[in-house]
Amino acid sequence: FDCLGHDLILRKLLALGIDGLAKDWVASYLKDRTQITEIQQNLNGKKCVYRSKPLPVRRGVPQGSVLGPFLFILFTNDFSVFINDDNVETIMYADDTTLLFANDTSHELVTSILSSTDKALQYCLQNDLAINPSKTTHINFSRRHEQIPDIPNISTEQRTKLLGLTIDAELSWGDHINALTKKLSSGIFVVKRMMWMGGPELAKTAYYAMVESHIRYGLISWGSTSEANLNKILILQKKAIRTLAGLGPTDSCREAFKSLKILTVTSLYILAVVIYTNQLDLPRNEDIHSYNTRRAADYSLPIHHTTTFSKKPSYIGRKIINSLPQNLKDKRGNQLKNELQNWLVERPLYSTKEFFDLL
Secondary structure, eight states: OTTOBHHHHHHHHHHTTOOHHHHHHHHHHHSSOEEOOEEEEEETTEEEEEEOOOEEOOBSOOTTOSHHHHHHHHHTTTHHHHHOOTTEEEEEETTEEEEEEOOSSHHHHHHHHHHHHHHHHHHHHHTTOOOOGGGOEEOOOOTTOOOOOOOTTOEEOSEEEETTEEEETTOOOHHHHHHHHHHHHHHHHHHHHHHHHHOHHHHHHHHIIIIIHHHHTTHHHHTTSOHHHHHHHHHHHHHHHHHHHTOOTTSOOHHHHHHHTOOOHHHHHHHHHHHHHHTSOOOBHHHHOOOOOTTTTSBOOOOOOOHHHHTOHHHHHHHHHHHSOHHHHTOOHHHHHHHHHHHHHTSOOSSHHHHHHHO
């Protein structure tokens, strides 16, 4: 994208209906810029500066600008239409593009993969874009552990990083948890320093910025990991809480979680999946039958035969909402979010089993 011709960018914008003054404004932003190369050198204690002659910039978008990512999104807006395959979902976030393939047989899957990757290469050639093979990986997710043939010039990995989450082929999230514990350990060190330098309020602010923000990121996905993995996060969370509450290394943290109004990792996960599920238009029992029963307003739970399905956010979210007290179950939107958060603050949970046992 750094090397795209300005006329090509403007043609793509025109195809999206951006014309007239708006197009002229973008053109003036891109064109009539110059650049120089500057070299600084110290010779015998004297600073010397050498500059090249200004040369016109005929290609590319100014780096570090707000408009850069926006123009890239507009430029690649037609990528998914170009792929045009019912067996592939195109997921795009800025310049990170993921092709998600699903099929019933490995043969059909390979056919779809080869066809769509070939189309992706054609798209890049037609639009003057370059694919970086060293940053492109292929990962297989399969309950039957079927071997999918390698894709030419693309490495097959057992784990890969996507938008800050480390995803493994088994979807165990073990690699992500290991990476996360390192970040949290660094954050806890900062919390301890802030406690010593600025007191409890500053340390609590550091906790939200350096610890809880990392826990919350992608939690709706990796929060379904094993209890053993979640416990690794909880142990580190307790270290931070003991620092904030001035507790000893073996003191209980439950009351400190309550007094500090901080949610455990389990409670944060419950809150995240409930908010997500509440936004979806999922069927309830009353939508399926007309019987006026006590559970009529509960979500209908689909029948499943795999552990993987039971870990889907939309499934576990329905299961949790169905188990909530009636006064919370009746709430929607922000009211549900706020009241559930207050309810969880008063009941620090160390596992999802605790939640279901409680109710």
